[in-house]
Amino acid sequence: MRKRGIPIPVRLNAHxxxxxxxxxxxSGLSQEAxxxxxxxxxxxxxxPPPDYFPMTRELHAIGSNLNQIAAKANATGHIxxxxxxxxxxxxxxxxxxxxEAVTAPERRNGDGNHGDMGCNRPP
Numbered sequence: 105m106r107k108r109g110i111p112i113p114v115r116l117n118a119h120x121x122x123x124x125x126x127x128x129x130x131s132g133l134s135q136e137a138x139x140x141x142x143x144x145x146x147x148x149x150x151x152p153p154p155d156y157f158p159m160t161r162e163l164h165a166i167g168s169n170l171n172q173i174a175a176k177a178n179a180t181g182h183i184x185x186x187x188x189x190x191x192x193x194x195x196x197x198x199x200x201x202x203x204e205a206v207t208a209p210e211r212r213n214g215d216g217n218h219g220d221m222g223c224n225r226p227p
Contacts, residue, residue: 155205159198166195 116124128138131148141148169191177183 153205155201159202159205162194162198166191166198170195 124135124138127148128135130150131138132151133141133148138148170188173184173188173191
């Protein structure tokens with residue numbers, strides 16, 4: 105049996121439907137889940153970019169390795185400079201990749217459609 109048995113039909117004009125569909129797609133939720141979130145006082149977040157999860161896994165791996173190096177250094181009083189330098193370089197590269205992924209401008213579409221170009225953002 106369904107937990108939600110009360111249907112509520114809603115009428116939208118074409119612009120409202122297009123706006124709703126666009127926001128639902130960005131969130132990765134179903135249309136129903138998106139609307140329920142709004143009703144419950146939550147504004148659904150956009151899905152993170154595809155590179156987000158591999159980047160966070162890389163950062164977790166680097167952090168774990170650096171933690172192991174620090175624990176060994178603390179226990180022995182000696183630090184493995186080669187391993188530390190390798191992980192420090194990986195961390196610098198990961199941070200640089202994240203910075204570029206977040207700040208790099210998107211390439212324009214060849215069809216003249218350049219997204220909203222900030223037009224729909226509040227001032």
